[in-house]
Amino acid sequence: MSPPLARRVLVTGATGFVGGRLCEVLALTGVFPFRAFVHSTAAAWRIARLPLDFAVGDLCDRRAVERAMRGCDAVVHLAWGSDAVMRRGLDNVLRVAVEQGVSRFVHMSSVAVYGDRPPADSVSEAAPARRTDMAYGNAKLQQERRVLWYWKRHGLNAVILRPPNVWGPFAPFTLNLISKLRSRSIAIVEGGRNPCNLVYIDNLVQAILLALWKPEAVGEVFFVTDGAVVTWEQSITDHAALVGVAVPRVASPRERMFRDSMRAWPQVLVDRDLRRVLARIPVVRKAESVLYGWFQSLAEETRQRIRLALRGPERLLRDGAGERRFRADDPLIAAQGRTVAHSSAKARRLLGYTAPVSYAEGMSLTEAWLRHSRIIEGDAVPEPAPAPAPAPALAVAAGP
Amino acid sequence: MLGRGVATGPQPLGGTGTVRIGIVGCGAIAETAHLPAVLSSRAVALTALSDINLARLRYLQRQYGLGPIGFRDYREAMPHVDAVILALPNNLHASVGVELLSQGIHVLCEKPLALSRDEGEQLCQAARAARAVLAVGFVTRFFPSTELTKQLIESGLLGEVQSFDYEFGTPGGWAALSGYTLARSTSGGGVLVVSGSHFLDRMIYLFGEVEVISHADDSRGGVEANCTTWFAARVQGRPLHGRVLLSKTHQLANRLRIVGANGALEIKEGQTRSVTYVPSEGGVRHDITAVGTPPAEMEPNYAQLQLQDFVHAIQTGAAPKVDGQQGCKSVALAERCYAVAKPLPEPWCEATLERLSRAVTPASANPAPPELSLAGPDSP
Numbered sequence: 001m002s003p004p005l006a007r008r009v010l011v012t013g014a015t016g017f018v019g020g021r022l023c024e025v026l027a028l029t030g031v032f033p034f035r036a037f038v039h040s041t042a043a044a045w046r047i048a049r050l051p052l053d054f055a056v057g058d059l060c061d062r063r064a065v066e067r068a069m070r071g072c073d074a075v076v077h078l079a080w081g082s083d084a085v086m087r088r089g090l091d092n093v094l095r096v097a098v099e100q101g102v103s104r105f106v107h108m109s110s111v112a113v114y115g116d117r118p119p120a121d122s123v124s125e126a127a128p129a130r131r132t133d134m135a136y137g138n139a140k141l142q143q144e145r146r147v148l149w150y151w152k153r154h155g156l157n158a159v160i161l162r163p164p165n166v167w168g169p170f171a172p173f174t175l176n177l178i179s180k181l182r183s184r185s186i187a188i189v190e191g192g193r194n195p196c197n198l199v200y201i202d203n204l205v206q207a208i209l210l211a212l213w214k215p216e217a218v219g220e221v222f223f224v225t226d227g228a229v230v231t232w233e234q235s236i237t238d239h240a241a242l243v244g245v246a247v248p249r250v251a252s253p254r255e256r257m258f259r260d261s262m263r264a265w266p267q268v269l270v271d272r273d274l275r276r277v278l279a280r281i282p283v284v285r286k287a288e289s290v291l292y293g294w295f296q297s298l299a300e301e302t303r304q305r306i307r308l309a310l311r312g313p314e315r316l317l318r319d320g321a322g323e324r325r326f327r328a329d330d331p332l333i334a335a336q337g338r339t340v341a342h343s344s345a346k347a348r349r350l351l352g353y354t355a356p357v358s359y360a361e362g363m364s365l366t367e368a369w370l371r372h373s374r375i376i377e378g379d380a381v382p383e384p385a386p387a388p389a390p391a392p393a394l395a396v397a398a399g400p
Numbered sequence: 401m402l403g404r405g406v407a408t409g410p411q412p413l414g415g416t417g418t419v420r421i422g423i424v425g426c427g428a429i430a431e432t433a434h435l436p437a438v439l440s441s442r443a444v445a446l447t448a449l450s451d452i453n454l455a456r457l458r459y460l461q462r463q464y465g466l467g468p469i470g471f472r473d474y475r476e477a478m479p480h481v482d483a484v485i486l487a488l489p490n491n492l493h494a495s496v497g498v499e500l501l502s503q504g505i506h507v508l509c510e511k512p513l514a515l516s517r518d519e520g521e522q523l524c525q526a527a528r529a530a531r532a533v534l535a536v537g538f539v540t541r542f543f544p545s546t547e548l549t550k551q552l553i554e555s556g557l558l559g560e561v562q563s564f565d566y567e568f569g570t571p572g573g574w575a576a577l578s579g580y581t582l583a584r585s586t587s588g589g590g591v592l593v594v595s596g597s598h599f600l601d602r603m604i605y606l607f608g609e610v611e612v613i614s615h616a617d618d619s620r621g622g623v624e625a626n627c628t629t630w631f632a633a634r635v636q637g638r639p640l641h642g643r644v645l646l647s648k649t650h651q652l653a654n655r656l657r658i659v660g661a662n663g664a665l666e667i668k669e670g671q672t673r674s675v676t677y678v679p680s681e682g683g684v685r686h687d688i689t690a691v692g693t694p695p696a697e698m699e700p701n702y703a704q705l706q707l708q709d710f711v712h713a714i715q716t717g718a719a720p721k722v723d724g725q726q727g728c729k730s731v732a733l734a735e736r737c738y739a740v741a742k743p744l745p746e747p748w749c750e751a752t753l754e755r756l757s758r759a760v761t762p763a764s765a766n767p768a769p770p771e772l773s774l775a776g777p778d779s780p
Binding site: 046375 | 583591623625648651747750751753
């Protein structure tokens with residue numbers, strides 16, 4: 001029996017991270033003909049490398065969606081963005097899919113539908129998801145309900161995939177982790193013993209391909225995760241090794257919402273960028289000028305006391321860097337408190353999902369890409385004559 | 401007029417009267433560079449604006465408070481202009497440019513001049529035949545740092561020039577409104593043409609004839625987003641090799657570095673006024689600025705300088721700073737790169753493809769895919 005290769009798949013969000021890789025795999029394997037829905041041509045370079053059938057437009061423009069979906073009989077909806085894109089954009093895609101008789105609709109959701117503290121029974125997708133204090137998760141949950149309504153009401157053959165942290169080449173999760181490691185603004189919390197809940201991008205793509213044709217997928221919600229459970233400690237330390245930095249370890253971060261907010265307010269108000277923006281308002285500009293004049297008229301000792309009160313004391317480590325404080329609400333810190341390992345057993349059973357890329361192979365491919373992209377040191381391309389050693393940087397003393 | 405057979409350079413318009421100018425193609429570069437330059441110039445009068453997209457025309461007319469000078473068909477604009485700034489997608493430069501030049505209309509063509517050397521030659525031939533000016537919009541040639549670099553190389557400051565290295569890369573970048581940069585048929589190439597053509601032109605200007613040693617890119621049937629190219633040239637009678645690295649997916653160093661026996665010259669992208677000299681010994685960096693270069697706060701608008709040069713060529717018959725023949729050279733160089741192109745290795749892209757294709761292949765461990773499912777909400 002031959003695969004259903006005659007279908008054409010519309011990929012929304014095609015210039016995003018998951019969309020970019022999906023388009024690559026579709027084009028380079030030829031498993032499904034496809035059309036890429038492109039919002040910004042500036043972001044489309046990754047997929048423009050491929051022989052591309054594309055439509056440029058905005059998902060909030062229903063006519064643009066109709067034009068793009070013409071001739072397609074399956075949709076992979078990956079687009080996300082503003083509230084309008086999440087609601088009206090999705091509605092447009094769903095309505096047009098029903099009108100044009102699309103036979104399969106794969107919707108990309110997220111395990112974020114359970115918020116930052118998923119219930120213990122969310123090992124499986126059967127655990128009900130409810131509104132939490134996580135805006136992104138709530139938006140995704142609303143979308144899931146909308147998609148399932150179209151399945152129940154209009155018979156749209158919808159499939160919902162819920163990946164956790166998607167990692168690998170081009171992944172915002174990976175880039176964010178590298179960036180935080182480099183700026184030393186991430187710590188391993190409570191030994192990093194909780195599961196990191198990862199899915200390597202190509203494993204997610206395998207699930208999408210399966211969801212596009214497996215009859216058992218229709219009307220179902222699937223977790224899609226890697227084969228092995230990797231802890232936060234392993235994931236963070238493996239990435240830290242690529243960057244060449246040590247990672248601090250902290251106990252569970254305490255939420256000091258009120259105290260930290262009170263401390264932050266004066267700093268926000270004296271922030272130079274904010275003042276520059278506010279100064280566009282003439283009355284604010286005038287008030288600031290008066291206030292500044294008053295401040296300058298104070299004795300130097302008084303001015304120093306005010307500065308200290310606003311900025312707080314600054315403690316320095318031996319290398320001159322300020323002591324790091326870690327924000328409890330930082331996504332990469334907060335996520336380390338998730339104790340549940342979501343399971344893709346259902347996807348394995350119903351879709352035949354195999355997670356074909358192991359953690360070790362994924363890390364190796366990611367490292368190769370990070371080096372190629374100059375995100376970490378070590379370019380494979382030989383450099384010409386090395387630059388002379390730069391002059392030593394001046395040490396700047398920090399103080400209140 | 402085609403067929404007149406006179407090839408003695410552009411026919412000067414004579415005098416210093418205002419040149420009636422039109423802009424054909426009202427995309428992003430027309431809006432952000434050419435329209436402001438034209439409207440702030442006293443030497444030209446904007447008499448026509450042409451784009452097939454009527455909504456776009458209306459938007460620009462309203463934005464700049466223009467009169468009824470919009471034409472959907474550029475042919476209707478032709479009686480109203482002496483000269484045209486041609487800012488259509490690259491694949492239309494040759495056909496529209498030849499038509500305009502044949503009518504004696506002077507053309508400032510956005511870069512690259514054409515998709516191929518043949519097309520570029522057609523444009524040059526049409527300009528010669530009609531004695532019209534054909535200039536190419538390589539605006540970076542008007543940066544004082546470009547001229548200064550050339551003079552410093554020739555002055556012998558570097559000693560024996562040994563190598564050069566140019567990098568330019570940003571994730572994404574220029575958003576062409578029509579999306580023409582996404583297909584080879586309309587753009588003529590990928591990052592090498594879209595981002596690299598300015599440097600290809602400058603490289604030929606700085607080093608003379610340039611040969612391609614090797615070119616590798618990541619095109620997989622579309623336009624490349626990354627490429628690495630090695631070139632060879634001769635400077636002061638000695639061979640010179642250099643590497644050009646371009647990316648549309650990630651950040652690069654974004655600078656030109658020319659290394660000689662005595663030291664190196666560095667010019668960062670956007671370093672328009674000065675050149676940095678780094679001697680081999682001492683480690684002190686020197687910023688060199690030519691005497692007479694305007695201070696940073698009085699830096700001119702380079703699109704306007706380019707326009708002035710074009711108008712000067714029209715009025716005096718002098719050659720523009722970048723003429724059609726020079727435009728042809730960078731097009732030909734890009735063509736030679738693509739002719740020897742090899743794929744850049746991308747293990748993160750290729751290593752898993754075979755495994756992933758099994759997701760829809762009957763031979764896999766998965767059950768064979770059936771016909772399209774018609775399952776409805778009640779079937780699970």
